[in-house]
Amino acid sequence: LLGAQQGAAAIAGYGSVPSAVAQKMVFDAVSDPRSRATLRRLYATPASGALVALESRSRLFPKGLADFIALRDQRCRTPYCDAPVRHRDHARPHARGGATSAVNGQGLCEACNYAKESLGWQVNTAIDENGTHTAEFTTPTGTHYHSAAPPMPGTPKMPMTEAEIYLNGELLQVIAA
Numbered sequence: 001l002l003g004a005q006q007g008a009a010a011i012a013g014y015g016s017v018p019s020a021v022a023q024k025m026v027f028d029a030v031s032d033p034r035s036r037a038t039l040r041r042l043y044a045t046p047a048s049g050a051l052v053a054l055e056s057r058s059r060l061f062p063k064g065l066a067d068f069i070a071l072r073d074q075r076c077r078t079p080y081c082d083a084p085v086r087h088r089d090h091a092r093p094h095a096r097g098g099a100t101s102a103v104n105g106q107g108l109c110e111a112c113n114y115a116k117e118s119l120g121w122q123v124n125t126a127i128d129e130n131g132t133h134t135a136e137f138t139t140p141t142g143t144h145y146h147s148a149a150p151p152m153p154g155t156p157k158m159p160m161t162e163a164e165i166y167l168n169g170e171l172l173q174v175i176a177a
């Protein structure tokens with residue numbers, strides 16, 4: 001948020017709103033299917049820097065960010081796995097400086113999350129030039145596997161306006177807080 005202080009939050013285009021209202025907006029954003037489409041849409045918009053800023057100081061993924069990662073990834077990100085997402089994993093481990101962020105976060109199934117840690121796999125995540133979240137898995141023997149988040153269902157042809165991008169970015173930062 002621009003100026004989150006004293007129980008109020010400044011949201012572009014809305015001015016100052018009580019933080020309870022801002023939280024309600026965020027809650028609605030992650031629970032309403034239409035707003036989920038907005039999250040997908042934001043994610044699919046490479047012009048927006050908001051996704052990169054989607055980061056929490058917490059070691060654990062807060063619910064909004066966890067929901068976002070599950071919506072984005074849909075299935076376990078280990079190449080060829082395709083099991084339902086059960087864990088939100090730090091691609092670069094938190095203990096080694098990995099951020100609790102949309103970029104460093106990935107959805108994994110339980111088995112793959114434990115396998116990744118016990119087998120010493122390395123995963124490097126990034127956002128490519130099309131706005132797609134990518135993950136490069138490297139096994140201890142040096143073999144590379146590439147994983148990309150699936151295309152967003154119903155991705156619109158129309159780009160978002162700058163105001164939409166900005167407002168959504170502000171809301172997503174609240175989600176990640």
Ligand SMILES: [Zn+2]
Nearest residue numbers: 076081109112
């Ligand atoms: Zn898996």
